[in-house]
Amino acid sequence: MQSIARTGLRTPAARQARQSATRHSSIRQASSTTQYTTSSRNFKLTPTTAVLCFVPVLTGVLGLWQLQRLKWKLNLIEEVDTAMAKDPMILPNEINTNALPDFQFRRVLLKGRFLDPPILIGPRVYEGTPGANLIQPFQRTSDDPTSHPTTVLVNRGFITSTRAAAIRQGRETPKPPLGHREGDEIVIEGMLKIPEGKGTFTPDNKAESNEWYWSDVEAMAQQAGGENKHVQAVVVDEIFDGKQIPGMLMAQGIPVGRPPVVELRNMHATYAATWLSLSAFTSFMLARLIMKGRPSQAKNPRLRGL
Structure with missing residues (x-):
């Protein structure tokens, strides 16, 4: 009887059933333990990322400050033009x-x-x-x-x-x-x-x-x-x-007085555009860095055929 049992286990049908059972057991184990994994590129607070977090705020504040300076300079230019137009x-x-x-x-x-x-x-x-x-x-x-x-x-x-x-x-x-x-x-x-x-x-x-x-x-x-x-x-x-x-x-030693016009240099609009552009660019780079560090689904070689 033992000889007959050993012979039956060696039949092709038995071997196929045994391999199928082993494969399903491995799939269940992989699914329960390694279905998700954390990417090796997790976001970490390093000196570089700390600076990258600070730069958008700093450049944004500088840009808003330059917009305020632009408003002040435009008002000053209007005051000067009004004063110069008077007799x-x-x-x-x-x-x-x-x-x-x-x-x-x-x-x-x-x-x-x-x-x-x-x-x-x-x-x-x-x-x-x-x-x-x-x-x-x-x-x-x-x-x-x-x-x-x-x-x-x-x-x-x-x-x-x-x-x-x-x-x-x-x-x-x-x-x-x-x-x-x-x-x-x-x-x-x-x-x-x-x-x-x-x-x-x-x-x-x-x-x-x-x-x-x-x-x-x-x-x-x-x-x-x-x-x-x-x-x-x-x-x-x-x-x-x-x-x-x-x-x-x-x-002749005679002094040369000031010109009859007042020229006020106004570059605040250019400065504001530069700072705000830097703020937007560094914010985009920071967002990309954070997104790359989010958890992602593992690519298990044993699951590729499913």
Whole structure:
């Protein structure tokens, strides 16, 4: 009987049944244990991915900030254009310095004469030529004979380094405007402008040696005589009408004033587009990195034929 049983198990039908049972058992085991696996490229927080998470936020904030700056610059340009379109005004005898920011970039007319001492602010560069800006007290003629004339500071414009050194050393006096003699009463057109303050790396002014690196209006007014000489802390930029050749004026030692227009550089739209584009690109790269690290279905070779 045992011989017959062993012989029956060796028949083709028995062998086929045994192989089928073994195959189904393997499939069930694989299905229950290895149906899903985690990809070897799981998302992990590394220094690189940490930076990639931070960059979209930073660039997005910078882009929004540049959009705010763009709005501010457009409003400023509109204010400047409006102020420049108005006719020149005559400043009152006593100027309210607290109201000056409301009249910035307004053209004004001054009548009077230049006084000493000259104040030199530099270094400055005009069309590749090094030099300095010449500032002089300007005593205004009063329309009211009972009031004392007041004095403001006029930024006459650019002079060369040679002329500035000669004035600083006392070898030369500032030249009057073209067509006038020293001490003449004249009428000049200027522009009210709030000077920029001291920069981070700007040296301190040296009033005793007439070396000024930034426009400290209060200190310059004191240098010109202060309240004792009725000097107000107001700076007016003299306007250059462009009728003369700047090189000819510099050769004669006559300052070259500022142009009658105000050009404000506006690149905020370009900066905003750049930062926002970087934010979108890095956000896309971060999303791809996260998607690649998600769990995926295993590809079991034993299941391919099913």
